[in-house]
Amino acid sequence: MSATWTQADADFAAEIAAAAGKLLQEVRASRAWDAKELGKVGDAAANELLCHAITTERPDDGLLSEERKCDGSRLAKSRTWIIDPVDGTREYGEERDDWAVHVALCIDG
Numbered sequence: 001m002s003a004t005w006t007q008a009d010a011d012f013a014a015e016i017a018a019a020a021g022k023l024l025q026e027v028r029a030s031r032a033w034d035a036k037e038l039g040k041v042g043d044a045a046a047n048e049l050l051c052h053a054i055t056t057e058r059p060d061d062g063l064l065s066e067e068r069k070c071d072g073s074r075l076a077k078s079r080t081w082i083i084d085p086v087d088g089t090r091e092y093g094e095e096r097d098d099w100a101v102h103v104a105l106c107i108d109g
Contacts, residue, residue: 003078003107013081013103016053020046020085020101028095039086039093043067046085046101054081061105080106 024042033041047067054063058081062074066084074080081103086092088099 005105005107009105012053012057013105016050017101017103019053020049020103023049024086024092024101028092035090035093035095037093039089042092043086043089047083050083050085050101050103054083078108082106 024046027042027045028038044067047065051063051065051068054061058079060077060079062077062080064070064074064080064082083104084102086099087102088096091097092099
């Protein structure tokens with residue numbers, strides 16, 4: 001039987017993406033870093049939030065993050081979350097609006 005996505009998965013993805021976006025806005029509003037460092041700090045903070053949420057709430061699912069070394073364990077899972085904590089890190093650091101948080105669920109490859 002093939003794994004499927006549920007409305008709960010879609011709601012979860014939207015919830016954690018919104019939470020990461022809010023965190024990124026708070027980090028940027030602190031003005032504690034220059035543009036290059038801000039991008040790195042923001043990526044790390046959003047990655048931590050997203051990875052923690054996924055591994056806590058969906059512990060049986062795999063995880064692939066642009067900001068985390070892949071250990072290959074996701075390859076044995078039928079469901080894998082794929083995240084990019086800040087797509088547009090440079091733009092985020094430059095305080096532009098053309099950046100996003102990406103959260104996706106891949107099922108059965």
